Amino acid sequence: MTRPDQKARRAGPHAGLHNQRPSPYAGPAGGWGSARSVAGIISRTGAYEAAARVLPRQNKPAGFACVSCAWAKPAEPHALEFCENGAKATAWEGMSKRAGPDFFYRHTVAELRNWSDHDLESAGRLTEPLAWDAGQDRYVPISWETALSEIGAKLERMAPDKVAFYTSGRASLEASYMYQLMARVYGTNNLPDSSNMCHESTSVGLQESLGLGVGTVRLEDFQQAEAIFFFGQNVGSNSPRMLHELQKASERGVPIVTFNPLREKGLEQFKNPQRPAQMLGAPSTPISSHYHQVVPGGDIAALAGMCKSLLDVDERARAQGQVPLLDWDFIREHTAGFEDFAGFLRATSWDDIHQLSGLGREALEDAAWIYARADAVLLVYGMGLTQHLGGVDNVQMLVNFALMRGNVGKAGAGICPVRGHSNVQGQRTVGITEKPELAPLDRLAELYAFEPPRKKGLDTIGTCESALKGDLQGFVALGGNFVRAAPDTAALEPAWSRLDLTVHISTTLNRSHLFPGKSAYVLPCLGRSEIDRQAGGVQFVSIEDSTSCVHGSIGRKTPAGTQLRSEPAIIAGIALAIPRLGQANVPWQAWMDNYALIREAIEATYLQRFSRYNERVWNPGGFPLANAPRERIWNTETRKANFKIPQDLTARLRQESDEEAVLQLMTLRSNDQFNTTVYGYEDRFRGISGTRQVVLMNADDIRAHGLTEGERVTLRTAVDLANPRSIGDLRVVAYDIPRGSCAAYYPECNVLLPVWHHARESHVPAAKSIPVRIAPASAGPRPTPDPAG
Structure with a gap:
């Protein structure tokens, strides 16, 4: 059924955009793009009272807490203590209609x-x-x-x-x-x-490992960190106010090492809207000093590679009478299970690590060395770790990495899960x-x-x-x-x-x-x-x-x-x-x-x-x-922080056959939405405008599957074939994404996610690695209407 004002919408601001070829976005996160986006949604929603009376008090003492993300509110706020998505959430709540x-x-x-x-x-x-x-x-x-x-x-x-x-x-x-x-x-x-x-994978994983189901980091730790490691979190769209802390860290020369399947703008470049010089033309601030595009579900293997490298170097150093790399005083006094974990690392081959992470040994050894040279390291992560079958293993493997050098319970260090909703x-x-x-x-x-x-x-x-x-x-x-x-x-x-x-x-x-x-x-x-x-x-x-x-x-x-x-x-x-x-x-x-x-x-x-x-x-x-x-108090069964051995070296579902034809689908949010609320059809950072009916693929995968960019395709879940699940009329977009994977928008692609496909211990839906097959739309079911036009 066509809604009554459909013709009017086709003549409106999105007219024809759903047929445009995506255009890569060369700009940074923040900057004038963010300012224009905020002005645009205030105008579209008519939220002028919200803009005048509410936004100046957002996330400030004696003000109101943003209904968008849950990032920390500083004691000394910026002049405007809200981000692009926070402003959109407030405008949405203050709409005139x-x-x-x-x-x-x-x-x-x-x-x-x-x-x-x-x-x-x-x-x-x-x-x-x-x-x-x-x-x-x-x-x-x-x-x-x-x-x-x-x-x-x-x-x-x-x-x-x-x-x-x-x-x-x-x-x-x-x-x-x-x-x-x-x-x-x-x-x-x-x-x-x-x-x-x-983040239930966080609640379960951290409780078993550290004795508390929440992170250990405060805002002031960002000012004292000597290195920051990021895993599976899109700061530019999901928690942009954190970019202030990352910008200051980058400018201090703090290495920021990112593991994420997609290259997200917020983890590459940031132009601070509250710095006049940057808004008037000064260069944007680089955020990640090193960016590793791990495959979906490959974080356990990547972390295992870095942990294995640390262990190898430490054993050689101690054998030669040199200063050890691991924090042995911390390990002996505060942890349990290290020897079993070390045995797991020794038994894990570099070939398996490379195959399951998509990253080479040299890259992981270099990242481990950056980690080893810093006395205080923050480990920041989002749903790229938690929404997998092995989501709890992902979280606990990150804790293992932290424990090896005592990066819990000291200034400038700790585990930092970035929660979504306020x-x-x-x-x-x-x-x-x-x-x-x-x-x-x-x-x-x-x-x-x-x-x-x-x-x-x-x-x-x-x-x-x-x-x-x-x-x-x-x-x-x-x-x-x-x-x-x-x-x-x-x-x-x-x-x-x-x-x-x-x-x-x-x-x-x-x-x-x-x-x-x-x-x-x-x-x-x-x-x-x-x-x-x-x-x-x-x-x-x-x-x-x-x-x-x-x-x-x-x-x-x-x-x-x-x-x-x-x-x-x-x-x-x-x-x-x-x-x-x-x-x-x-x-x-x-x-x-x-x-x-x-x-x-x-x-x-x-x-x-x-x-x-x-x-x-x-x-x-x-x-x-x-x-x-x-405070290095561990309310666990062992009364220590626990090293935990993962059940598998990959966090995704292993399939016995037809691996080459199966892609791992990760669902994404655009920077024009928050959770299931879609503010508009401008995913500016990914260069996608006017539609959400897309699937992002590696160019080599497009050719291998006999497809062409712009072609309409159908995705089908490659498991539980007795209960077929599919979504059609998605347009292929070539994108910088690891081979063997693809990406499409949430919540539209929840139709492909079986209820049983969830993290083993925490039951979090495994939306970041759904096995799918792809075919031309002509071979699929009746196309799904494009909601943007």
């Missing part, structure tokens, strides 16, 4: 399913509670009182283990604490969250977890006079599996776009419509709303940049950043509608509407009126971690949470 009842009267759910992700969200901010009317196939207005009463009554009749309570990383610490408590008083640990889709780490800190052993259940029982459930709950993969089997009955989402973000889209969408109840707490319309359960509600909430006024006055919330620092956040902008409610108020409203929750002694109404009481409750639950919470929450730079590994 409204998706009110008249919008839903004009459009059925079936029609809206034909809209692109961009068009759905850009329809405008939601303004009133909505309920799905199956007879009309429309969302219709409903009062808050009726909506909450009906939701509460339906949840009361359901078995708690048949309901999942999902949390997106947008939710504040206060909302997250209330939400996990509501689920547990209700009777379930079914608390899937967005961390399950990205408070995705913080929601775990206050109890969002399906694992009962990680939640303070005894303390919750003591504080609120109820018996918490002790059975392990559903994570994201478990929630998907339960829905596909028909076991899941209800789904409540605190933000997010779960159905679109989760794997196996084509199977999951119809399964979602078979649920008895779906509830979405959202700011804008997204694709998950278009697969309503038999009863379905969309509850519009305040954005973080908006003023939150409750009975106790204007309220603020708090978030935790990637470096385990907690910050206050207060909205500054007029709310998008008079009927919007805050996330804490909506959670309290649902809790008060479920009769069985009356068994516990929880002051839902008081918390709704005064968020300081929620922070007091968090402090009472986590006595040491959040001491003097209300007093410290507005400290410039935030207040740091306790981090035992920074």
Whole structure:
């Protein structure tokens, strides 16, 4: 079905661009390209109030925390403490358009399913509670009182283990604490969250290796590092504010060594928009001093090569009576398992390392030597490590590399996972977890006079599996776009419509709303940049950043509608509407009126971690949470930091046959999107404009598969052939990418990702190495419409 304004869009700014040949981008990250992009989205969204009143206070003391990435907020902020994508997120939240009842009267759910992700969200901010009317196939207005009463009554009749309570990383610490408590008083640990889709491999891997499931780095460590190693993280698009620290490090002469399949602009060159000289023509700053294009899934082998080189040089040095290369005092006092790990390295051949990493021995030995010459090294990584079958092995192999030279627990060194969404780490800190052993259940029982459930709950993969089997009955989402973000889209969408109840707490319309359960509600909430006024006055919330620092956040902008409610108020409203929750002694109404009481409750639950919470929450730079590994205290079973041997030298799926015909697909985000939110069709850094229907391939692979650049092709998953998965009408783009791999956009390519294809221990969807076959589109299914034109 063609949407009503399709002809108008074809005559608009994207007209014809979907047929243009991609043009390589020669400029740096930042610079005038970033400034123009920010100005453009403010104009397109009409977010002038946000630009004037909110952006100057973004990520600053007494301001609000960006709803985009989770990078650290400095105590002494820059004049403009926001990046291109952070500004886009704020403009999106502050858009002038409204998706009110008249919008839903004009459009059925079936029609809206034909809209692109961009068009759905850009329809405008939601303004009133909505309920799905199956007879009309429309969302219709409903009062808050009726909506909450009906939701509460339906949840009361359901078995708690048949309901999942999902949390997106947008939710504040206060909302997250209330939400996990509501689920547990209700009777379930079914608390899937967005961390399950990205950094759960970090939470599992670091917990086993170091005794804490978060990183060990603070912002000040970047000022003291003598080398920085980057793995699988696109800083230019996903956490651009980090470029300030990398720029200063580069200018100090700190080597920055990058391992990434694609050459990303943010890791090559940066022109700082807040440096007038650079904006007026001074050269951009080089970021990576060395760039190694490892194959997808090849990081374990690359790290093994560097570790093997360190071990070899150290053994030769000690045999000749020279200064050892490894930190033996640290290894003996603080670690366990080194001898077994050393045996693994000795038994690993350089031929296998080269084959599985795609990198030569000389390159890895040179990188190891850079590492060895630095006394303090930061190890930074993103989802390029975590979203693999061997995601946990990836993380733990990186820790092994750090432990060999004592690069944990000293200034300028440490493990730095770069979290994606703003408070995705913080929601775990206050109890969002399906694992009962990680939640303070005894303390919750003591504080609120109820018996918490002790059975392990559903994570994201478990929630998907339960829905596909028909076991899941209800789904409540605190933000997010779960159905679109989760794997196996084509199977999951119809399964979602078979649920008895779906509830979405959202700011804008997204694709998950278009697969309503038999009863379905969309509850519009305040954005973080908006003023939150409750009975106790204007309220603020708090978030935790990637470096385990907690910050206050207060909205500054007029709310998008008079009927919007805050996330804490909506959670309290649902809790008060479920009769069985009356068994516990929880002051839902008081918390709704005064968020300081929620922070007091968090402090009472986590006595040491959040001491003097209300007093410290507005400290410039935030207040740091306790981090035992920074003090070289290891809360592991061995009471030491553990060397861990990987299960395999590759993090991807090994296939027994037809290797040559199979490509490893990694899904990507453009620099014009954040998670599933697509702001536009300008992936400036990759030179792709006007479309997302592309597949990036090595030029040699294009020829080997008998294809030509610009040709339309179909991708099919090369596993689980009894359940075929494909996406068609993708245009081939020649790109600087390792042979045997290809790349295409997320979330569109989630259709190719089987639910079972996930990290072994952490269940993170393995979206960075999906085995696929490619064929001309004429040989595939009916083409998928290009949402850009």
